[in-house]
Amino acid sequence: MPHAELVKALAGRYTVEEPIGAGGMATVYRAVDVRHSRPVALKVMHPEFAATIGRERFLREISVTANLAHPHILPLHDSGEAGELLYYVTPIVEGMSLRERLQREGRLPLDDVRKIGREIAAALAYAHARGIVHRDIKPENVLLSGYKGTDDNSAWSTVVADFGVAAVRDAARGDHLTRTGTSVGSAVYMSPEQALAEPVDHRTDIWALGCVVYELLAGEPPFGSDPRNALGRALSERAAPIRLAGAAGINAALTRALARDPAHRFASAADFARALEQDVRGRHIQPVTAAAALGVVALAVVLAVQLRPSTERALEFTQLTNFTDAVSAPALSPDGRTVAFLKGRGVFGNSATLAQVFVKQLPDGDAVQLTSIPNGKATPVFSPDGSRVAFTLVQGNFAWNTHAVSTNGGPVTELLPNASGLTWLDERRVLFSERRQGIHMGIRHATLARDEDRDVYWPATAAGMAHRSAVSPDRRWVLVVEMDDGVWRACRVVPLDGSSKGRQVGPMNGQCTYAAWAPDGRWMYFTSSAGGAFHIWRQRFPDGQPEQLTTGPTEEEGIAVAPDGRSLITAAGVRLNAIWLAGEEDRQISVESYAFSPVASADGTRVYFLSRAGTAHSAYDVGNLVATSVSSGAREQVLPDYPMVHFDLSADDRLITFVSGSDEISKRGIWIAPVLRSSAPRRVFAGETDRALFDAAGNIYFLSRDGSQRFLQRLRAPEYAISERIHPDPVTYMFSISPDGEWVGVVSPRPESGGLQQVAISARGLPTRVLCSFCSGGMGPARVLGPAISWTRDCRALLVGGQFIASAGMPGRALTISIPVRPGRALPDLPDGGIKSVRDYLNLRGARIVSKANVLPGASPAQLFFYESTAIRNLYRVQLPR
Numbered sequence: 001m002p003h004a005e006l007v008k009a010l011a012g013r014y015t016v017e018e019p020i021g022a023g024g025m026a027t028v029y030r031a032v033d034v035r036h037s038r039p040v041a042l043k044v045m046h047p048e049f050a051a052t053i054g055r056e057r058f059l060r061e062i063s064v065t066a067n068l069a070h071p072h073i074l075p076l077h078d079s080g081e082a083g084e085l086l087y088y089v090t091p092i093v094e095g096m097s098l099r100e101r102l103q104r105e106g107r108l109p110l111d112d113v114r115k116i117g118r119e120i121a122a123a124l125a126y127a128h129a130r131g132i133v134h135r136d137i138k139p140e141n142v143l144l145s146g147y148k149g150t151d152d153n154s155a156w157s158t159v160v161a162d163f164g165v166a167a168v169r170d171a172a173r174g175d176h177l178t179r180t181g182t183s184v185g186s187a188v189y190m191s192p193e194q195a196l197a198e199p200v201d202h203r204t205d206i207w208a209l210g211c212v213v214y215e216l217l218a219g220e221p222p223f224g225s226d227p228r229n230a231l232g233r234a235l236s237e238r239a240a241p242i243r244l245a246g247a248a249g250i251n252a253a254l255t256r257a258l259a260r261d262p263a264h265r266f267a268s269a270a271d272f273a274r275a276l277e278q279d280v281r282g283r284h285i286q287p288v289t290a291a292a293a294l295g296v297v298a299l300a301v302v303l304a305v306q307l308r309p310s311t312e313r314a315l316e317f318t319q320l321t322n323f324t325d326a327v328s329a330p331a332l333s334p335d336g337r338t339v340a341f342l343k344g345r346g347v348f349g350n351s352a353t354l355a356q357v358f359v360k361q362l363p364d365g366d367a368v369q370l371t372s373i374p375n376g377k378a379t380p381v382f383s384p385d386g387s388r389v390a391f392t393l394v395q396g397n398f399a400w401n402t403h404a405v406s407t408n409g410g411p412v413t414e415l416l417p418n419a420s421g422l423t424w425l426d427e428r429r430v431l432f433s434e435r436r437q438g439i440h441m442g443i444r445h446a447t448l449a450r451d452e453d454r455d456v457y458w459p460a461t462a463a464g465m466a467h468r469s470a471v472s473p474d475r476r477w478v479l480v481v482e483m484d485d486g487v488w489r490a491c492r493v494v495p496l497d498g499s500s501k502g503r504q505v506g507p508m509n510g511q512c513t514y515a516a517w518a519p520d521g522r523w524m525y526f527t528s529s530a531g532g533a534f535h536i537w538r539q540r541f542p543d544g545q546p547e548q549l550t551t552g553p554t555e556e557e558g559i560a561v562a563p564d565g566r567s568l569i570t571a572a573g574v575r576l577n578a579i580w581l582a583g584e585e586d587r588q589i590s591v592e593s594y595a596f597s598p599v600a601s602a603d604g605t606r607v608y609f610l611s612r613a614g615t616a617h618s619a620y621d622v623g624n625l626v627a628t629s630v631s632s633g634a635r636e637q638v639l640p641d642y643p644m645v646h647f648d649l650s651a652d653d654r655l656i657t658f659v660s661g662s663d664e665i666s667k668r669g670i671w672i673a674p675v676l677r678s679s680a681p682r683r684v685f686a687g688e689t690d691r692a693l694f695d696a697a698g699n700i701y702f703l704s705r706d707g708s709q710r711f712l713q714r715l716r717a718p719e720y721a722i723s724e725r726i727h728p729d730p731v732t733y734m735f736s737i738s739p740d741g742e743w744v745g746v747v748s749p750r751p752e753s754g755g756l757q758q759v760a761i762s763a764r765g766l767p768t769r770v771l772c773s774f775c776s777g778g779m780g781p782a783r784v785l786g787p788a789i790s791w792t793r794d795c796r797a798l799l800v801g802g803q804f805i806a807s808a809g810m811p812g813r814a815l816t817i818s819i820p821v822r823p824g825r826a827l828p829d830l831p832d833g834g835i836k837s838v839r840d841y842l843n844l845r846g847a848r849i850v851s852k853a854n855v856l857p858g859a860s861p862a863q864l865f866f867y868e869s870t871a872i873r874n875l876y877r878v879q880l881p882r
Contacts, residue, residue: 006044009082014042014089025632030092033077038091040077045086048632058086064132065163072123074143074161093159095147098212099139105150106219110250113216114276116142119158120209121273127163128202128269134163135200137208138189139215187227187591192235192260203262206272210257213276217242217250222258231593232870233324235260235554235574250276315550316879320569321360321367326871328355329379329514330569332560333386337362338407339560339569340380340389341875343369357391359407363877370405371412379421379468382407392420398439398756402432416448421468421481431456431469431478438749439732439756441465443480445496457494457501459484461708462749463732468514471496472521472541479505479515479524485690485703485710486733491515491526493541506530506537507546509663516559516568517541525559525568532613536570536878550878557873567880573873579609581630582852582864589628589865591635596623596867597646601653602793604859605630613643613661621645622661639673642681646691649675650698651739657684657692657700670702672720684720691734695741695763701726703734712744712761727761727768735787737763738795738826745771745789758788760827769827772800772835786816786854786867796821797861798828800841801853816855818864820846 006029007016014031020041021028031042050058058079065076065088079088098116101108108116120142127134134141137160147156191207193200214222222239223230239258241251253275259265266272321327323343330341339362344355357371357380371377376394383390383404390404393412400420405412416422419432420441429452431445442458443466457480459466468481480492480502488511494502506512510530517524526537531548534555539546550556560569579590579598589598594612601607607630610623622643628635638656647658657672660683670692673681685692689702698717703710709730713723733747735758743760750757750773758772771789790799800817819828819841828844841847854867 005083006085006087009085010042010087014040016042031089033089041090041092043088043090044082046632047084048629048634050084050086051634053086053634055081055086062088068127068130068132068163070123070126072119072158072160073126073163074159090161093143093145093161095144095156097140098142098144098158098216101144101147102139102215108216110217113213116144116158116216117209117213117276118273120160120212121269121276123158123160124202124205124209124269125273128205132163133200133202134160134205134208135194136162136186136189137205137212138186139212140186142212188221188223188225188230190231190234191262193262201262202269203265206257206265206269207262209269209272210254214239214242214254214258222254227588229870232574232576232872235872237872315881317572318363318877318879320363320875320877323367323874324872326355326573326873327358327571327875328873329558330560330571330875331379331381331389332562332569333382333407334384334563335386336563338382338386339875340382340407341558341571342377342380342391343367357389357405359389360875368409370407370409373412381423384424384427390415390422392422398435400433400435416450423469423471425471425475431471433466433469435465438462439465441467443469443478443494454498456496456498457492460501461485461705462730463708463710470515470517472517473519474521477541479517481512481515485705487511487690488513488529490528491524493524505546506539507548513557514559516561518561519563519565525561527556527559527570536568549881562877565880567877569875569877571873572876573871576870577612578868579607580866580868581858582850582855582866586866588868589630589633590626591633592626594621595626596621598856598865599647599649600630600793600858600863600865601649602651602859604793604863607858607865608638608647608649608656610644610647625656625658638675639677639681642667642671642673648693650694651696655694655698657694659689659692659702670700670715672700684715685723693734693737693744695737696739697741699741701734701737701744701763703731712746714763726763729768731761732756736790738791739793740795740826742766742826743769745787747788760789769830770835771830774836786856790857791821791826792857792861792863793859794861795826797857798826799850799855799857799864801855816850816852816864817841818848818850818861819844820861 010016013034015034017030019027020030026043026045029042031040033040062079074090077089124134141160141162143159143161145157145159146154148154189208189211191204194204211221223233223237239254253272257265257272325344327341327343330339332339338359340357340359342355343358354374354376356369357377358367358369360367370389378392380389380391388404388406390402393401393403395401401414402416402419402422403412404415416432418434422430422432425431425445428447429445430448433441434444435441440462443456444453445456446453456478457466459482461484463485465483466480467483470479476496478494478496480494482489482492490504490508491506491512492502493505505524506526507528507530510528512526512528514527515524522541524539524541527534528537534557535548535550536556537546537548554572554574556570556572558571562568577594577596578588579595581587581589589607590609592611595609598607598609606627608625608627611626612621612623622645624640625638625644625647626635627638643661645659645661647656649656654675655672656675657670659670660667662668669683669687670685670689671681671683687704689704692700692702694700700715700720702713704713711725712727712731714726715723729748731746731748734744736745741763744763745760747756748759757770760769760771786801788801798819798821821828831840835841850864852866856865858864
């Protein structure tokens with residue numbers, strides 16, 4: 001039934017009849033224009049959108065359509081307000097939408113496709129000439145006026161609807177979001193620049209029109225119809241060609257319209273329309289969709305990769321694999337003819353991944369799987385004779401061992417225990433990482449019998465982990481890739497004889513995840529996130545300056561330099577992360593290409609999260625804070641001038657505390673600010689930390705370094721002037737705090753046997769409770785994971801993340817355990833001996849399994865969020881500049 005307020009307010013102007021459609025932003029009613037006695041479509045904005053955008057802004061943005069007068073653009077008759085409701089009025093189009101025709105008929109005849117494409121292009125060209133970009137071209141927004149079906153010969157025409165509506169939606173999502181290009185539109189038809197939250201112009205409409213034309217011919221969009229995968233595929237694949245007899249021209253037109261770089265698309269919609277008219281006599285035969293052609297057409301990433309500005313010539317990339325998932329950690333055989341790599345499930349930038357070891361003969365051999373072990377793996381490397389591939393295998397809580405397998409396949413055997421990142425120095429000796437107390441990991445070399453062992457380098461802090469190393473060709477120097485506090489730091493060069501700690505090399509303002517040498521020892525190569533994304537850098541040894549080699553929307557991971565030094569192999573691709581609301585039908589909450597760290601409001605109506613904007617000086621991902629309505633999707637940016645590493649809301653949702661991601665020293669540290677911006681943010685702690693959490697009383701908890709270790713600290717509200725240590729033992733990471741402020745969920749060293757454990761530290765001096773003694777607790781950058789231990793905001797459930805059980809080297813578990821908590825308590829009744837297995841959790845009263853990993857708490861046990869991550873990476877050979 002029409003809204004009573006609407007009917008009353010519009011009485012005498014419009015007779016409101018039945019609803020005929022609804023979307024995420026508006027409900028559409030059939031109505032009659034009383035004065036002109038004509039049927040109209042009355043589109044009424046949902047109240048959440050109306051309240052967010054405001055009357056004046058709505059009328060201003062929607063008036064864009066009123067100034068467009070073109071036969072292929074749906075005109076605007078009227079707009080206004082009815083009480084607190086906002087509406088606009090368009091003609092009723094007799095016919096059907098293009099989506100309805102696709103659903104009825106499937107692929108369309110070529111002549112009809114050309115007609116539709118030509119008429120949409122004409123509408124776009126008219127709007128573009130007036131500075132107006134549609135930004136949401138899709139079959140739902142294209143109407144076929146007068147079309148009655150294939151058996152009817154009546155004249156019909158194409159009409160583009162909803163010009164100006166994208167601007168309204170942008171406005172509802174916040175001015176700053178619009179200016180910074182946050183992705184708005186339908187993911188399946190979204191251009192790469194929209195997906196990457198970059199500024200857009202008229203060429204984004206050309207991309208979308210290319211997607212629509214492709215779908216009309218092939219029966220599905222060029223990158224599939226699943227919005228969770230479409231963005232990643234659009235950024236990493238070329239659309240498969242459509243087979244049309246004698247119609248090379250239309251494929252060429254689509255290839256140009258779907259170029260990832262806007263500069264390579266048609267300069268205008270009119271140019272695209274003219275290109276569609278080529279090969280007019282071509283007849284439609286058996287299209288090959290993108291999905292069907294994956295095994296035939298290389299998934300070539302158009303990387304838009306360039307040299308640093310001072311280099312004149314672009315780097316040449318040659319694709320070596322065409323997988324639809326992710327590869328990483330390439331390594332070349334001594335003769336350079338075979339590449340080993342990891343392929344499968346994993347996380348960009350992680351120190352170990354649940355993938356398998358593969359080898360491939362270059363350039364065109366098939367990829368051959370060598371392992372089928374579910375444990376975490378890292379850093380494959382060839383033996384000196386090229387007959388074996390050694391790799392790191394994670395077999396327990398920080399139990400990192402080196403195993404090996406023949407390049408011809410066969411059993412996997414242990415090569416060296418307590419050794420990771422192993423490489424050969426010569427036929428007898430190997431260089432590797434060894435773990436000592438806790439998680440402290442350093443570089444050593446020895447024989448495979450562990451004789452003649454020598455220290456090379458040990459990080460200064462107890463949380464330091466030197467994960468990877470690469471020895472110089474003259475065997476005098478070692479490049480070290482290390483973490484500290486779970487964060488990849490700048491790489492380091494040290495002498496092999498261990499006579500000094502060496503010095504940091506490569507870019508200083510990012511996380512360095514891989515390092516390699518040129519065969520002549522004159523260049524050092526790195527993958528670093530300096531500048532906001534992972535790219536390849538180089539630096540002349542010993543005292544050159546870092547130079548960035550690759551840029552662009554993709555990121556690179558891993559470096560294997562060819563024996564002749566003229567090229568290297570790397571894994572290049574994209575990573576996307578979306579926030580979803582779990583339910584009978586899961587629903588995506590974020591529209592940004594990379595969203596993380598959701599925090600629900602206390603009543604569950606809003607979700608705050610970070611939209612990735614690069615990496616911080618601390619090397620953690622940095623984002624802009626976004627607030628969105630759970631029901632309507634209306635969103636706004638909060639504190640747009642303050643990039644954040646982490647944030648939290650106070651118990652009453654009135655204050656926010658955050659760790660700044662600014663590169664400016666004067667802006668680093670912990671800040672607080674009112675959510676409604678009634679006063680300016682103020683800094684309450686100037687030191688370096690990575691997380692800040694409110695307790696129920698508004699006190700702020702964080703980790704602060706004292707010497708080589710970190711300890712749990714508290715800033716007391718409301719002044720936040722005094723920092724006090726609340727527990728004597730060191731802490732490695734901090735996950736969460738119970739809503740009542742009693743317990744802080746942390747990861748701490750396991751005193752009796754090394755490694756880490758999840759514990760709850762009492763803020764009031766009660767004994768520490770061990771929550772998980774068998775879980776790993778990595779929280780490094782680029783690991784977008786749900787917390788190991790967390791509470792719903794109403795303190796009615798404790799959540800235990802199964803992904804951390806998986807990262808302990810056990811088979812991956814896509815599960816989370818939800819445990820009820822009694823009123824007035826924050827912890828369930830735990831067994832006296834502590835939690836020692838998943839079964840112990842499931843034996844707790846009321847415990848249930850949520851069949852998802854990376855679950856994050858909402859307002860109550862009924863509201864849970866989770867991450868949907870996508871990584872698409874393939875191997876590429878990169879020709880290096882002289």
